[in-house]
Amino acid sequence: MRTAAAASILILLLSFGAKAQSIYGMNYIGEAVHMGSSRHQALGYSAVAVQDTINSVTPNPASTADLPMGTLTFQQVLSASRVYFLDFSSKQTRYQVPTFTVSFPIRKGLVMTTGYRTRYMGRADFVYQRDIEGAPVAYENYKLDSSLYILPVIVAWRPFDALRVAGEAQFNFGSIIDKVNVWFDDLNYRNVDSQRRRNFSGLSWGASLLWEAHPRLWLGCNIDGAVNYRVDEVVENTTSVLDTSTTFDYTLPLALDVGFAANAFGRWWLSSSYWMRAAADPAGFPQLEGSVGDETHIGVGIERRASNEGHILNRIPIRLGFYTDKWHLQFPPGQEVNSMFLTFGSAIPLGKSPGAIDYTLEFGRIGSKAENFVEENVFRLGLSFSVAEPWSKRSTKRH
Amino acid sequence: MMKRIYFAYALIAAIAVLALSAGCGTDAEGPVTRPFHESGWYSPQAGDTERYIDTLRNVSMIEIPYGIGHSSILKLGEIKGVRYTTLLMQFRYDSLANYEGMTVDSVILDLPVITVQDTLFHLGVTFNELLEGFSEDDTITSPPAYDPDPIQGANExxxxxxxFERTEFSINKTIVQEWVDGTADPWPHGISINWAYVPDTLGLIEMYAQDYGTNPPFLNVLFDGGTEVILPVVSDYAITEDRITDLAAAGGTARRIYFEFDLDGVPELAALNYSALVFHTDGSSGLGATYGExxxxxxxxxxxxxxTPDSSDPDDPGMLEGTGVSRSLIPVTIDAKIKIPLGQYMIDVLNGSRVNTVLVLQSDFEATRVQILAIFDTAAGDSIRPYIEIIYTMPTDFQGKR
Structure with missing residues (x-):
């Protein structure tokens, strides 16, 4: 476990210096981050009804009731995209902050999980040139650093062989930081800086269910309760008399995820899910009045599960998926922003351990030039890393 | 074994992420973000950046009577409006006591001239015995009292x-003979060398001063029999007269320029990027160093x-001292546009923590060197008149355009 933790920290360190998500995330509260490990990513995030006995990061917390050992899971996504607007294009490489959770079986069928998970995030860093007569060239620099995250405490229970349920306390935190900076190509010129920082905090609840309706049919549901955030806003400027601070409330509405997983034949399983969150009132974001709508996700996945026998190719899973998202924001106002992704993935088993390295490739598009003026073609690489060891007290030898 | 596998997998993953990251790269986002920004979808909007020119309410000079005693070079004549009217010299007479009873054959005052501008310049002067003492440490702006009857030469x-060619001058030997015989004292306060008349063409004669360390002016007393005694200068002083006509800051004489301005055109909420006092030097009237220097x-x-002075009233002594804003070097013998950044001073003025809107420019060697910084005044054309330049940015609007 110690070596696994060190390896995981190595992955975590790689994420430092992380940049943005989709360019569409450079506003409001950012881009929704889907729940799940790279296994679930490979299934088009359609796996709310998929039983998982390896990963602690899952789209359905009730699934963690099946973890037989102490389990640590990291998930990291690298995104590379090319953004198009008119005749301009820009290639971007970005990381998500990793998601990680650790699960501790208290007794068989009763598992406690905690960790870190990002709900929404957005990052941007762009600059425009300013020409001022009689002065050196000036630059207008904008930076967005937005992250709303959860520190969940989950208790998952399997009261019957066919049923898993979970309750979740969500400690919500995060911040949206906008920095604006005007600077010159001359050290004699002073930067003029402004920053608006909004710190979010709030407690929310979640509940989930995973039901084995039939050995070949599983149903799943996850309710992610509404979050009533308290937002502390501080605006700081180079001219300090302009500094302000204020507090307001912002409610992130409840999200609901429902789906099924069905054994089509042999080791092949089909899964699908529908996730939605109602439109939020954009309190604190008056410029977005009339531009916020319901957010939805529809995913479909096919998985050929791994066999414990046979050729090496039989021992690894094969996963394919498709998903489409409707963003919570409309751009231009009234015009939906949609994204579509194809996913492909597999896993490398970790020897005789129940752990695995799951990996996923995603290819997709966010927005379109015809409808949204801006189109982003995206390639994503997802990696997750799960390790497990029995959760027991070590014996102490006495000499 | 399992631990090795874990670590190997993690390492492979790390290398893969790094390789992808390095291979993909990231462009500047600039143009592709415009639709979001210009529509207000992404709301922060930086305030405008503007350039403001304050043409100055008044630019004037303060004249401060001043003199410089310690100098490596003594000067007579005039350069760039600074007239060197008088040289004061004191000699060391101690050694004369050893020559009692001897007969003086000749006495020569030797002035170690090193350069004359221009080379044809010559100046008629008189040598007069000083009736008062002087000190190089004092500020002397006019000659001390002296005997109006000039000291005569060998031929009266x-x-x-x-x-440039004529730098040795005879002194009537009877004067020095009386010093040797003890019937008269040597000039107790020394001599002054004064202009005898104003020449048609002005120039400058420069010679080593005793402060240079070697080769000072001296009296050469030659006795019968060939004995020679040198009486070197032990204290000397060049007195100046300020005849500068241009707008100038000058050391030595001395002059300072003060600039009065107001910033009514700068919005109250502006954040300063840059501010500077801008002026154009008039190289033809500037003096960095004489040829001898x-x-x-x-x-x-x-x-x-x-x-920035403690008082903005030119008649108040507080005008002569205050808080430093900037100090550096300027070339003064070429025509050039000079910008002196005003830094924190202007920030303080704009945010109201400082109310004084006067700046004073002086030579930082005002007490040790005669130099002239001449600038074009407010009556000059727009391209060369002095002004205050301010570049400022208005506050960011975080609520955006919509």
């Missing part, structure tokens, strides 16, 4: 003509000191 001449390795740059 009173007006001597100094030029350059020969002894003196710098030609004008070290300036810009300060």
């Amino acid at each position: 001449e009173t007006v001597r003509d100094i030029s 350059m020969l002894v390795g003196t710098s030609t740059d004008f070290p300036y000191y810009l300060y």
